[in-house]
Amino acid sequence: MRHAGSRRSAVHLSEYAGRGVSRATVSYAFSRPDQLSEGLRQRILEVADELGYAGPNPTARSLRLGRAGALGLIFSETPAYAFADPYSIGFFQGMATAAEEAGLGCLSCRCRTATGAARPSGTRWWTRSA
Numbered sequence: 001m002r003h004a005g006s007r008r009s010a011v012h013l014s015e016y017a018g019r020g021v022s023r024a025t026v027s028y029a030f031s032r033p034d035q036l037s038e039g040l041r042q043r044i045l046e047v048a049d050e051l052g053y054a055g056p057n058p059t060a061r062s063l064r065l066g067r068a069g070a071l072g073l074i075f076s077e078t079p080a081y082a083f084a085d086p087y088s089i090g091f092f093q094g095m096a097t098a099a100e101e102a103g104l105g106c107l108s109c110r111c112r113t114a115t116g117a118a119r120p121s122g123t124r125w126w127t128r129s130a
Contacts, residue, residue, distance in 0.1 A: 011053040019047060030055040070105040071095060079110060 013023040021044060028035045029044040036044075048055070062068055073095060075082050082088045092108070099106045 010057070011051045013053075015051055015053070016047065021047075027056065069103075070107050071099045073106070073108040074111045075108065076111065082108075082110075 013026050016023065016026050025036065025040070026044055026048070029041045029048075033041050047053075073092070075088075077085075077088075083092075096106050
């Protein structure tokens with residue numbers, strides 16, 4: 001139970017134990033609702049609301065899947081230049097459109113070395129699937 005003014009850690013799937021619903025079924029109610037009857041899904045969501053369970057933790061899910069759900073762009077120019085250059089703007093717009101169509105977010109940042117110099121263009125960056 002939640003008490004006014006008290007701090008409580010996040011509610012976990014294990015708190016559904018003893019309520020006649022498996023962890024997998026609860027997970028499906030949030031991530032694959034088409035796999036459950038509407039009545040069962042509604043009962044699960046009502047109990048989740050009572051418990052204060054908001055659904056799967058997106059950070060934990062990203063770690064488990066090995067995906068961030070975002071496209072990243074690292075550039076060496078200043079943001080003022082990058083967002084004023086017509087070619088950069090077109091590239092950013094294309095990237096944002098592709099990300100949106102794929103259901104991904106966008107992240108861009110300027111990367112500089114500890115000395116403040118931009119990284120050489122030949123530097124290789126590691127990549128990971130979105």
